[in-house]
Amino acid sequence: MTAPPPPATDQYLVEQTLLGNGDAFATLLDRYERAVYHLAYRTMRDAEEARDVAQESFFKAYRSLRTFKPGAKFSTWILSIAYHACCDRLNRRKRYTNEELPDRADPGPGPAEAAVARDEAARLRAAIEALPEKYRTVITLYHLQGKQYDEIAQVLGLPMGTVKTHLFRAKEHLRKVLTEVTQ
Amino acid sequence: MNHDFEDDLDRMLAALPLEEPPAGLRASILAATIYRPAFPIRLWEGWALGVISALMLWLVVLVVKGGGGAFVGSIELLSSFAWRALSSPALVLWLALGTAIAMWMIYFNTYWTAPQHISRR
Numbered sequence: 001m002t003a004p005p006p007p008a009t010d011q012y013l014v015e016q017t018l019l020g021n022g023d024a025f026a027t028l029l030d031r032y033e034r035a036v037y038h039l040a041y042r043t044m045r046d047a048e049e050a051r052d053v054a055q056e057s058f059f060k061a062y063r064s065l066r067t068f069k070p071g072a073k074f075s076t077w078i079l080s081i082a083y084h085a086c087c088d089r090l091n092r093r094k095r096y097t098n099e100e101l102p103d104r105a106d107p108g109p110g111p112a113e114a115a116v117a118r119d120e121a122a123r124l125r126a127a128i129e130a131l132p133e134k135y136r137t138v139i140t141l142y143h144l145q146g147k148q149y150d151e152i153a154q155v156l157g158l159p160m161g162t163v164k165t166h167l168f169r170a171k172e173h174l175r176k177v178l179t180e181v182t183q
Numbered sequence: 184m185n186h187d188f189e190d191d192l193d194r195m196l197a198a199l200p201l202e203e204p205p206a207g208l209r210a211s212i213l214a215a216t217i218y219r220p221a222f223p224i225r226l227w228e229g230w231a232l233g234v235i236s237a238l239m240l241w242l243v244v245l246v247v248k249g250g251g252g253a254f255v256g257s258i259e260l261l262s263s264f265a266w267r268a269l270s271s272p273a274l275v276l277w278l279a280l281g282t283a284i285a286m287w288m289i290y291f292n293t294y295w296t297a298p299q300h301i302s303r304r
Contacts, residue, residue, distance in 0.1 A: 022217035029212055037204040051205050055212055062216040124195050143196045175188050 010074035018065055029058060032075060035144050036082045042128065042140040043086040053089065057082040073151060079144065080155045083137065090133070127177040135170035142167055 008016075008027065016024035033054065040053035060081050061068075068077055128139055141152045149167075153160045224232070245254045268274055 025217050026213060029209060033204055033209055033212070034201045037208065038201040041202045047205065050202075051208055054204065054208060055215065058212045059215050120195060121199050124199055139196075143199065144201075171189065171192060174192060179188075 011070060014065060014068055014074060017062075025062060028074065032078050033058075035075065036078055039079055039082050039137075039140055039144065040086055043083070043133070043137050044089065045129065049089060053082060053085045056085050060085070075145070076151045076154050079141065080157075083155050086137075123178060124174070127174050130177060131170055131173055135166055135173060138163060138166040139170040139174070142170075 008024070010028065010031070013024040013028050017028070036057050037050055037054045040057070041047065041050035044050050044053060057078060061078050068074070128136055131139065137156065138152060141155055145151050145155075149160050149163055152167075153163045156163065158166075242254065245257060
């Protein structure tokens with residue numbers, strides 16, 4: 001019995017897409033659709049806008065696939081595109097609606113509500129939701145990328161030290177909120 | 184922040200499912216990318232069509248305004264100019280050099296070797 005072929009690398013899929021193989025791009029989409037949507041949803045906190053951001057991100061990635069550097073990580077690249085699309089929308093939202101950028105916790109499903117649910121995932125989700133924007137994004141990327149701080153820094157366009165500081169503060173916020181809820 | 188909490192948080196984050204994308208998102212992205220109908224003509228074809236159309240228009244205007252004589256006169260003027268220019272060895276040399284460089288760039292530049300329209304296999 002022969003072993004199944006190893007899954008194609010992202011780099012290979014990018015090359016195939018550039019050679020005209022549409023299925024290769026569909027595979028990339030399958031791999032990163034959820035991550036991109038998740039980042040957009042966590043940053044925008046609006047399902048409709050998150051959908052638009054995800055669509056826009058993949059469209060931009062597809063159109064500028066030739067600029068993707070060989071050796072770079074596709075996940076970092078696509079998440080960076082998505083993050084910048086979110087920033088553009090948040091800035092526009094602020095300009096046109098005079099709505100403050102969600103740099104401070106805004107009323108959402110709060111920790112108390114989550115406590116009623118007594119569900120760990122719901123509590124954590126609510127706690128992340130209540131974080132200021134910069135911490136929320138960094139913790140979302142930490143969730144998506146793990147402890148690859150350099151990649152989180154690349155996505156956000158921030159120095160690694162700043163990312164670590166944001167992450168530390170985000171965790172501090174979460175610790176406070178989650179321990180308050182459980183007490 | 185203690186390590187226990189950090190470990191707990193890592194565990195909780197690892198267990199936290201990603202947001203489920205709305206139904207139809209994948210289809211709409213594919214429709215906007217690989218299934219997007221290709222533009223029927225390429226950029227250089229558009230330019231060529233534009234130039235040919237302008238020449239045709241110019242021809243029509245000449246014929247309408249001055250009859251066949253003006254048209255023949257203009258063609259003669261243009262052809263004599265082209266003939267004079269091409270009789271100069273230096274100009275021909277520059278043209279050959281330019282063409283060779285253009286061919287070389289087209290051959291070696293990956294941008295031009297990749298297909299313009301993405302098709303789904």
